[in-house]
Amino acid sequence: MSETMETDGYACRVVDLKKEYVLKSETVRALRGVTFDIPVGDYVAIMGPSGSGKSTLLNVLGCLDQPTSGSLWLGNDDAAKMSDDELADIRSQRIGFVFQAYNLIQQLTVVENIQVPLFYQGRPLSPEQRKRCHDLAKMVGLGDRLDHRPTQLSGGQQQRVAIARSLVNDPYFILADEPTGNLDSRTTEEILQLFERLNNEGRTIILVTHEDEVSKRAKRVVRLKDGRLQWDKINSQEVRDEAARYALENMPVEV
Amino acid sequence: MGLWLGTIQLGVKSLWLHPMRSILTVLGIFIGVASVIWLLAISKGIGDEAQRQIESLGADTIMIRTVKPPSEKMSSQGLTPYGLTREEYDMLVATIPTVRSAIPIREMRRQFQFKNRKLDGRLVGCTPEYAEVTKLELTSGHFITDAENFARDCHCVLSAKVAEKLFPYEDPVGQRIYMPENQDFYLVVGVLKPKGATAAIGGSMAAQDFSNDVYIPIRTLQQRIGDTIMTMRSGSREGEIIELNQITLRCRDVTEVKKTAELVGAALDSHSKMEDIAVVVPLELLEQARTTRAMFMLFMGMIAAISLLVGGIGIMNIMLATVTERTREIGIRRALGAKRRDIIRQFLVETSVLSLTGGITGILFGLLCGPAVTMARTLANTWFEKQMMDLPEVVRTVQPSIVPESIPGAFFISLVVGLVFGIYPATRAAKMNPIEALRHE
Ligand SMILES: Nc1ncnc2c1ncn2[C@@H]1O[C@H](COP(=O)(O)OP(=O)(O)O)[C@@H](O)[C@H]1O
Ligand SMILES: [Mg+2]
Numbered sequence: 016m017s018e019t020m021e022t023d024g025y026a027c028r029v030v031d032l033k034k035e036y037v038l039k040s041e042t043v044r045a046l047r048g049v050t051f052d053i054p055v056g057d058y059v060a061i062m063g064p065s066g067s068g069k070s071t072l073l074n075v076l077g078c079l080d081q082p083t084s085g086s087l088w089l090g091n092d093d094a095a096k097m098s099d100d101e102l103a104d105i106r107s108q109r110i111g112f113v114f115q116a117y118n119l120i121q122q123l124t125v126v127e128n129i130q131v132p133l134f135y136q137g138r139p140l141s142p143e144q145r146k147r148c149h150d151l152a153k154m155v156g157l158g159d160r161l162d163h164r165p166t167q168l169s170g171g172q173q174q175r176v177a178i179a180r181s182l183v184n185d186p187y188f189i190l191a192d193e194p195t196g197n198l199d200s201r202t203t204e205e206i207l208q209l210f211e212r213l214n215n216e217g218r219t220i221i222l223v224t225h226e227d228e229v230s231k232r233a234k235r236v237v238r239l240k241d242g243r244l245q246w247d248k249i250n251s252q253e254v255r256d257e258a259a260r261y262a263l264e265n266m267p268v269e270v
Numbered sequence: 271m272g273l274w275l276g277t278i279q280l281g282v283k284s285l286w287l288h289p290m291r292s293i294l295t296v297l298g299i300f301i302g303v304a305s306v307i308w309l310l311a312i313s314k315g316i317g318d319e320a321q322r323q324i325e326s327l328g329a330d331t332i333m334i335r336t337v338k339p340p341s342e343k344m345s346s347q348g349l350t351p352y353g354l355t356r357e358e359y360d361m362l363v364a365t366i367p368t369v370r371s372a373i374p375i376r377e378m379r380r381q382f383q384f385k386n387r388k389l390d391g392r393l394v395g396c397t398p399e400y401a402e403v404t405k406l407e408l409t410s411g412h413f414i415t416d417a418e419n420f421a422r423d424c425h426c427v428l429s430a431k432v433a434e435k436l437f438p439y440e441d442p443v444g445q446r447i448y449m450p451e452n453q454d455f456y457l458v459v460g461v462l463k464p465k466g467a468t469a470a471i472g473g474s475m476a477a478q479d480f481s482n483d484v485y486i487p488i489r490t491l492q493q494r495i496g497d498t499i500m501t502m503r504s505g506s507r508e509g510e511i512i513e514l515n516q517i518t519l520r521c522r523d524v525t526e527v528k529k530t531a532e533l534v535g536a537a538l539d540s541h542s543k544m545e546d547i548a549v550v551v552p553l554e555l556l557e558q559a560r561t562t563r564a565m566f567m568l569f570m571g572m573i574a575a576i577s578l579l580v581g582g583i584g585i586m587n588i589m590l591a592t593v594t595e596r597t598r599e600i601g602i603r604r605a606l607g608a609k610r611r612d613i614i615r616q617f618l619v620e621t622s623v624l625s626l627t628g629g630i631t632g633i634l635f636g637l638l639c640g641p642a643v644t645m646a647r648t649l650a651n652t653w654f655e656k657q658m659m660d661l662p663e664v665v666r667t668v669q670p671s672i673v674p675e676s677i678p679g680a681f682f683i684s685l686v687v688g689l690v691f692g693i694y695p696a697t698r699a700a701k702m703n704p705i706e707a708l709r710h711e
Contacts, residue, residue: 100609107607118602122283135607
């Protein structure tokens with residue numbers, strides 16, 4: 016295993032990643048050696064049956080969990096060798112999370128929720144950072160709801176706040192674990208369009224999904240099975256356009 | 271700094287999500303802190319009052335009292351003379367060099383009359399120094415003089431209450447009061463200001479309230495009344511033969527009080543058989559009272575500390591519930607970059623906000639102790655006048671005096687309580703696995 020690796024042009028590189036959970040009765044091998052690269056600007060959908068290791072992989076990519084072995088190259092650092100605090104720093108500075116359950120903090124307003132990752136960078140917010148939070152809220156279409164609480168927003172709106180939050184620290188990539196799982200098809204479409212726009216602007220997006228319609232909108236689909244990469248394929252532009260058109264045509268009529 | 275400010279803002283916001291719960295938690299600390307201040311203030315007030323009463327006896331004095339000996343020491347027939355004698359008085363004055371002045375005192379119950387007004391009170395035969403030592407002050411006229419004592423004049427000085435009862439309309443000075451028991455008239459030459467009671471001291475000395483006193487020169491008393499007093503009680507005659515009820519010695523200096531007391535004890539050793547005198551040293555009492563007060567305050571402080579502890583446990587209880595309830599939030603924060611110590615800080619700040627809010631409001635309420643007690647007493651006096659009269663003197667008169675150290679002390683303690691009882695919930699929050707925390711419903 017090489018000590019350093021060429022990382023220019025990559026959002027991250029995953030090398031022979033293994034993750035084992037040692038339980039009393041058995042050892043669960045959730046990831047059994049996964050290797051793949053994600054170039055900057057990629058849009059990857061991770062698919063696979065339940066229990067195949069999608070969430071485990073996403074947690075390792077998001078520096079929430081450490082692999083048992085293997086490397087995760089972010090920039091010039093191997094996240095697999097970092098301490099708890101260093102991982103926290105990476106999360107606050109270079110990773111964007113979007114969850115299925117939105118996971119906004121209830122007592123905070125829209126802007127404040129967007130600011131949370133900056134808060135943990137350990138410096139008081141600069142005026143530019145404050146402005147950036149406002150701009151992000153506007154970008155996701157919530158410029159007029161800056162002071163609303165999560166409970167005053169619809170699911171789609173909450174997920175848009177979460178996306179704005181994931182962008183606030185200019186991340187290596189946005190990790191989204193079934194981001195549309197709780198949303199109806201209309202809002203799902205909204206979110207997917209937002210992802211597409213962000214991807215067109217150069218953002219790297221990695222999302223876990225089990226819906227074919229969602230995965231077809233990504234540039235690339237990675238399929239896991241039993242903790243291994245089953246296949247990794249590129250969606251042609253036709254496939255993506257077709258999926259987008261199909262989604263628009265089958266949109267339920269607004270009432 | 272900005273980090274802390276942000277954390278504090280966040281803490282207040284989170285606490286405000288459950289206003290009722292937070293207020294009740296704060297109440298626990300509030301009561302603890304307020305009771306620390308109140309209990310200390312009240313016990314200090316009581317202690318101060320006791321000390322004031324003892325001090326009013328004079329820290330530089332020694333009192334030698336005649337006490338009635340146990341009945342088996344008295345002869346069965348006739349009257350046995352007992353107690354201090356004039357000879358002993360002269361001996362003490364002549365032989366103990368550290369004594370600055372000495373006052374012989376003879377007291378007895380007497381009835382005083384003016385016109386048809388009567389009053390039972392205490393007749394005190396004494397010398398002029400008595401006024402100074404017992405801190406008597408005059409409203410009009412003068413206290414007994416050496417000349418009057420020497421000449422055995424039938425002159426008297428009235429306490430404020432006697433003057434008021436016997437002379438509700440007239441100016442007492444220049445009038446004559448009558449004492450029926452010895453069929454004598456006494457010319458009033460002075461009237462005293464009202465005076466608070468002195469301390470009651472063990473069995474040897476009852477609390478003196480000075481309120482029904484009439485003072486005459488001791489030489490006049492010796493000549494007019496003598497040492498033997500006969501009283502009729504339930505049909506049989508009773509009597510006593512006493513030369514002096516008390517000798518009050520005043521030392522040249524407070525530092526010489528103990529030595530003088532020893533000398534006095536040795537000089538009057540002959541009385542030890544009879545057990546007919548008692549030596550009272552206010553300075554010793556003062557020291558005792560100080561220890562008692564310190565113990566009392568310690569005890570009260572402990573009670574208050576326990577209530578603070580209960581308040582602290584309340585905080586811990588709430589914070590543990592909060593941590594469980596906010597597991598998801600902790601997971602989110604960790605995912606977004608919070609380190610363990612950020613989580614610890616957040617929860618510690620929240621408990622500190624709770625405990626300091628309780629602490630500060632408790633201190634403010636504690637400062638109201640004095641006015642509050644006065645007001646409560648005024649109300650109680652108007653509504654339950656009878657019951658109030660039956661209460662002990664201290665309850666009716668105590669004035670709380672806030673112990674200055676208790677203010678920063680209470681503040682500090684509430685802060686410590688917040689931190690101590692916050693640490694466990696906070697570390698529990700920080701120890702949580704972020705992935706599991708995120709999955710938490
Ligand atoms: N904390 C854990 N302890 C033990 N086993 C785990 C844990 N997390 C996941 N696993 C196991 O690892 C495997 C992969 O899980 P996961 O990554 O959640 O799959 P997916 O998200 O694809 O459904 C599963 O067999 C699961 O039971
Ligand atoms: Mg999963």
